Amino acid sequence: MFISSMLITTTINLVAAQGCRPDQTETLKRFKNEFAFSSRCSDDAYFLRGVTCDNATGAVTELKLPIGCLLGTLRDNSSLFELSHLRYLNLSFNNFASSPLSSAFGQLHNLEVLLLSTNGFLGQVPSSLRNLTKLTQLQLAHNKLTGDLTSVLQNLTNLVALDVSSNEFYGTIPSFLFTLPLLSYLDLSENHLSGSLEIPFSSPKLQVLRLSYLNISHQIDLRILSSLKSLSYLDLSGNSLTPTSMDSDIDFTKSLRFLLLSECNISEFPRFVKSLKNLEYLYLSHNRIKGNVPDWLWSLPRLTTLYLINNSFTGFEGSLDHVLANSPVQVLDMAYNCFRGSFPNPPLYIINLSAWNNSFTGEIPLSTCNRTFLDVLDLSYNNFTGLIPPCLSNRNVVNLRKNKLEGNIPDEFYNGASTQTLDVGYNQLTGKLPRSLLNCTHLRFLSVDDNRISDSFPFWLKALPSLKTLTLRSNRFHGPISPPDRPSPLAFPKLQILEISHNRFTGSLPNNYFENWSATSLKPNDEEKYMGDYTSDNIYEENMYMGDYTSDKYMYQDTLDLQYKGLYMEQGKVLTFYSAIDFSGNKLEGEIPESIGLLKALIAVNLSSNSFTGHIPMSFANVSELESLDLSKNKLSGEIPQELRRLSYLAYIDVSDNHLTGEIPQGTQITGQPKSSFEGNLGLCGLPLEESCFTENTPSIEEPEEKDEGVLKWRAVAIGYGPGVLFGLAIGHLVALYKPEWFIKNYIQNRLRGIGRV
Ligand SMILES: *[C@@H]1O[C@H](CO)[C@@H](O)[C@H](O)[C@H]1NC(C)=O
Ligand SMILES: *[C@@H]1O[C@H](CO)[C@@H](O)[C@H](O)[C@H]1NC(C)=O
Ligand SMILES: *[C@@H]1O[C@H](CO)[C@@H](O)[C@H](O)[C@H]1NC(C)=O
Ligand SMILES: *[C@@H]1O[C@H](CO)[C@@H](O)[C@H](O)[C@H]1NC(C)=O
Ligand SMILES: *[C@@H]1O[C@H](CO)[C@@H](O)[C@H](O)[C@H]1NC(C)=O
Ligand SMILES: *[C@@H]1O[C@H](CO)[C@@H](O)[C@H](O)[C@H]1NC(C)=O
Ligand SMILES: *[C@@H]1O[C@H](CO)[C@@H](O)[C@H](O)[C@H]1NC(C)=O
Ligand SMILES: *[C@@H]1O[C@H](CO)[C@@H](O)[C@H](O)[C@H]1NC(C)=O
Ligand SMILES: *[C@@H]1O[C@H](CO)[C@@H](O)[C@H](O)[C@H]1NC(C)=O
Ligand SMILES: *[C@@H]1O[C@H](CO)[C@@H](O)[C@H](O)[C@H]1NC(C)=O
Ligand SMILES: *[C@@H]1O[C@H](CO)[C@@H](O)[C@H](O)[C@H]1NC(C)=O
Ligand SMILES: *[C@@H]1O[C@H](CO)[C@@H](O)[C@H](O)[C@H]1NC(C)=O
8 A cells, every 4th residue: 555655657757877878778768667666766866876888888787776666577578688788787675576587687698796685586596597607696685586596506607606595495405506616605594405515625715604594404514614714604503513513623713703503403512613713703592502601712812792692501611700801702692591690790892791581690790880892781681689880871771671679770871971771670779760861862762660769750851852762660750740830741852652650640631741742743654664675684695795794783672561451563663653651550630631642653552540530532533553542440431432433453442440421432443342341431331331322221330340450561672773673673564463472472582683584
């Protein structure tokens, strides 16, 4: 639906591309008109910026289309195939809507570079690609191509880089590829390739080898890789490895810089790693490694990035004070293990440190305050005690959720503090919210829920221009949530999630309370939805070709426990457009402001267990994304507005225990709710209640039946950092709605994997 709203299908006159022959420009124009294209691409200069013609002949030799321009079928008779002088063709990241890959590509026999990744191509790879013997680079990644690679690739002896990952290729691993004299980059991962891995000859130039998630039936003996003398990057994730081969020295000891062995069913720390003196990046997550992390690991001279997520590590070999502290490690993620005891002094140059979901005890070492480069500190879900270290200011992310920390949140945020995320929820903190938070102009996520903080409502946080999520749930906050002296809109500029439930807030809300709450008033933007159809993997891969292996960055994602009943959620929406308010369990009174209808992006509203009076605002009908609405246990009277029938996403509504009367709006979303959602009112009638509206009604006297208090509790990604996450999670948009269980699983996996794949 939204695709049609954003694609312009009128024909556009292309201005001539510089230096191109008129007939060539004409061909390009015809090519463009074969497709629908996104509005950005209607600008000729934008479309043509990647066209290069030969100075002497005026023929098109290079064509690089911008990301996400074209949508439609690429046919055999496409004008593209008339551009026979093409040497470089990059059509990656367009959408050829499940076209087969045309055999006419085989006519472009001058091609040296052919990039067709992430395009929705489907079906058999054409054997005519065999003709493209000048190819040095071929990328077909992230399509749904199938076929036997061996026959297609056999004659492409000039290949330097080949990427066919994330397709449905079958057959055996084409071992002749290892004999190609120039091949330096090979990615076959995520295909159905089977058989065993054989490396017949030495492959002198091979630097990057990715064979993750294939269908290899045998265990891989690492020693067969010995002949790959230049290997710098090796990814064997998702394969089983011969345990004994991990104990021996292997000949790539000098060259290997990146090693990824995720989900390899490894149970002992692989000792061959000890001799990899140039290793910079080690990914050992999702294995079954037990016991201590060996002390020699910390003396690998170049190791900067270490992922040990989801194993069964219990501790560290050697002295906690010294061993790690002297290592060159900058990124360390040990989440989801069984580490216990005190936390070691972190490496001196640490940047990102994560140890969430372990059983660390004792105090958070003060030495963390000494680590000047520390940017992300995630020690959530452990058993730390004592005080929060007084050095939060210069960290981008501090997550200490679910520990046993006491005392105040240190009031020492200085001017220019870089804090973007602060989560100290589920501890035993007391005192007030530190006023110096005002110095954190970058703050976007603040979670202090489930503590014993005693303060008035922090109106002053309105001054923070980026604050998107604020949760004060289950504390001892008190007083009005609207300034009593001059009733005015709350108007936090960027706020999307406001949870203040289970405190002691009082007073009423002025009618304009929800005005000027800009972020939440916006509806999802269609074009961005469409553009979200890429994964972080792709971005990562593109960088790999540029020789930038270091783009494998640690990514932290803000998360929070959502407690709205009946919520079903689209992944991408969670990330960009998700908005919710929870004021439940306070002592709020007066009417629910009509201005709530301005918050169009809200998907969940919980105002239950207060003392709201008056009618249910009709304006709820404007909150068209609403999926969960809980107004139960108030003193609302009058009828339920019939307009609520328009809320087509409404999965959960509860208005029980109020003073409502009249007919329940009859519509599938509402009458499909359980009876308990309407019970305990003065005089409601109609489905799902048994009381008919056409007989005389007496107020229901029976006790409302015990309601299921087990809320759907699940962790969701609220705001992501960086384009990788944004693209990665927005993918769900086009597909479907997901159930929470599905989401938990995937969310945890996303957060655990640290980098792409898995
Ligand atoms: C083509 O012309 C451009 C400038 O017009 C020049 O920079 C480039 O070097 C020329 N290329 C060849 C191959 O002559
Ligand atoms: C191919 O084009 C896409 C889309 O513009 C771009 O992201 C990618 O970097 C290009 N690939 C190469 C190898 O230049
Ligand atoms: C290409 O073929 C399709 C049918 O396969 C036809 O509808 C279309 O008109 C043809 N285009 C040209 C430019 O010949
Ligand atoms: C290209 O491949 C096709 C099919 O494999 C073949 O018929 C044709 O002769 C080849 N040669 C050229 C130059 O197109
Ligand atoms: C491919 O290479 C084989 C030899 O390995 C040769 O017989 C055949 O003619 C080549 N095919 C093409 C299309 O170049
Ligand atoms: C994986 O390989 C086995 C044979 O080893 C085969 O039976 C199975 O179908 C393959 N799976 C896929 C998804 O190709
Ligand atoms: C993992 O390794 C154990 C032996 O260490 C073996 O029993 C088990 O089958 C392996 N699991 C898989 C999925 O390969
Ligand atoms: C942990 O790793 C195992 C494989 O060893 C995998 O099956 C499991 O799903 C992983 N757990 C999480 C939460 O990612
Ligand atoms: C924290 O300690 C308590 C006992 O004091 C224990 O029951 C709980 O499992 C521990 N939690 C973690 C995450 O280790
Ligand atoms: C912080 O570092 C300084 C030297 O850089 C050292 O003297 C001091 O003991 C360290 N403090 C902690 C708590 O590690
Ligand atoms: C902001 O930080 C400065 C020191 O850099 C401090 O003097 C000031 O009191 C802080 N602001 C607030 C509101 O606490
Ligand atoms: C550290 O984490 C931040 C936040 O996720 C990220 O932006 C940054 O790239 C990471 N740094 C490294 C070196 O991975």
